[in-house]
Amino acid sequence: NAGVTQTPKFRILKIGQSMTLQCTQDMNHNYMYWYRQDPGMGLKLIYYSVGAGITDKGEVPNGYNVSRSTTEDFPLRLELAAPSQTSVYFCASRPRLAGDNEQFFGPGTRLTVL
Amino acid sequence: AQSVAQPEDQVNVAEGNPLTVKCTYSVSGNPYLFWYVQYPNRGLQFLLKYITGDNLVKGSYGFEAEFNKSQTSFHLKKPSALVSDSALYFCAVSLRDFGNEKLTFGTGTRLTIIP
Secondary structure, eight states: OOOEEEEOSEEEEOTTOOEEEEEEESSOOSEEEEEEEOTTSOEEEEEEEEETTEEEEOSOOTTEEEOOSSSSBOOEEESSOOGGGOEEEEEEEEOSSOTTSOOEEOOOEEEEEO | OOEEEOOOSEEEEETTSOEEEOOEEEOSSOEEEEEEEEOTTSOEEEEEEEOSSOSEEEOGGGOEEEEETTTTEEEEEESSOOGGGOEEEEEEEEEOOTTOOOOEEOOOEEEEEEO
């Protein structure tokens, strides 16, 4: 199993541009998550999904959108990039069992908005 | 609301000495508690978790953590530090609410093991 994969690894955007961060998992996990990591701030939950066709907002959803058309994929969309969205983005997944199961993280996407 | 505090941004330990990385939590109910480690330019890796039962939890790479309900703490420990343990460590809490669990992370503690 490849686990959780994310593309691209790095990206530089100009203000106002849009892009999609891709996330794919091959573990048949129902739950998927998007986090952003800012220096000294830990990880903040952006959006999450409990299964295909179901998404919900996390702690910091403004400026982002998600979709979940398949179990495997959970892309994150930035429509109008702003400098405040400069961050490292992590996707994670876990199986649909009791909440004690740990999350599996992808390697991250480092995004810079100039 | 649930929250996690990691009071130390940086912990330095000499190689071979015991190490402790502190974590306290706040949650209205019974918690699930986790420790994750992050190496440079990598995603988070799971180390260990507390669900229920024995308060001393053992995990990967010789790490362990002790759940203390009265002090609402979940400190990470290792008896003898290795240089390879140098990394960023995150504590996380989740409320036991089947179908609605979301992790709340602390701000992280950078552990440096000095040779």
